[in-house]
Amino acid sequence: xxxxxxxxxxxxxxxxxxxxxxxxxxxxxxxxxxxxxxxxxxxxxxxxxxxxxxxxxxxxxxxxxxxxxxxxxxxxxxxxxxxxxxxxxxxxxxxxxxxxxxxxxxxxxxxxxxxxxxxxxxxxxxxxxxxxxxxxxxxxxxxxxxxxxxxxxxxxxxxxxxxxxxx
Numbered sequence: 677x678x679x680x681x682x683x684x685x686x687x688x689x690x691x692x693x694x695x696x697x698x699x700x701x702x703x704x705x706x707x708x709x710x711x712x713x714x715x716x717x718x719x720x721x722x723x724x725x726x727x728x729x730x731x732x733x734x735x736x737x738x739x740x741x742x743x744x745x746x747x748x749x750x751x752x753x754x755x756x757x758x759x760x761x762x763x764x765x766x767x768x769x770x771x772x773x774x775x776x777x778x779x780x781x782x783x784x785x786x787x788x789x790x791x792x793x794x795x796x797x798x799x800x801x802x803x804x805x806x807x808x809x810x811x812x813x814x815x816x817x818x819x820x821x822x823x824x825x826x827x828x829x830x831x832x833x834x835x836x837x838x839x840x841x842x843x
Contacts, residue, residue, distance in 0.1 A: 721780035723759070725788055734794060734812040738786075741806035742779075748808070752796040757810065760785040 726737040736757060740748070748761040762783050794812040802809045 721763070721782070721784055722786050723784065725786070727788065727791075729791065733814055734790060734792075736788065736810040736812060738808040738810070739806065740803075740808055743806070745803050748803075750801065750808075750810070752794070752799050752810070752812065754793040754796055754815070755790055757788045757790065757812070758785070759788070759808070 724739045728735040728737075738759060740759075740761065743761055743763060747764070748759065751758040760783070763779075763781050790812070793815045795815055796812075798813045800811040
């Protein structure tokens with residue numbers, strides 16, 4: 677049976693670090709956010725993405741509900757896609773003066789690294805129903821090409837003989 681050393685303050689140290697990180701994140705979000713918006717609404721958000729490889733092109737889908745094309749800055753290099761934008765807070769006057777909102781407002785920025793190089797001058801974009809679709813054609817040398825490999829009898833025998841001489 678193995679003895680396990682009990683470290684009673686180890687969990688407390690981990691909890692302290694997590695709390696420090698939480699307060700650091702909240703402070704940074706407040707400093708970046710709009711002063712007219714409460715701190716819970718200033719929390720930054722990052723849009724979710726899907727990346728599909730269709731052989732000759734990549735299809736990048738980004739979930740950005742409530743945003744229009746004018747609110748987005750999309751930059752494509754051969755290796756990555758950078759998407760930045762702002763989800764603006766809409767001021768509404770309420771008769772009772774209280775509003776409960778779980779929406780996230782503020783600036784966001786996301787860089788999505790691509791698994792292969794793309795033709796960044798040929799990108800097609802479409803924004804519909806809160807989903808941004810980017811069609812990224814691959815560079816010609818990056819497309820999956822299939823080559824048939826012929827393995828002759830003499831090559832197979834050479835490989836087997838080389839394996840036997842090593843072992």
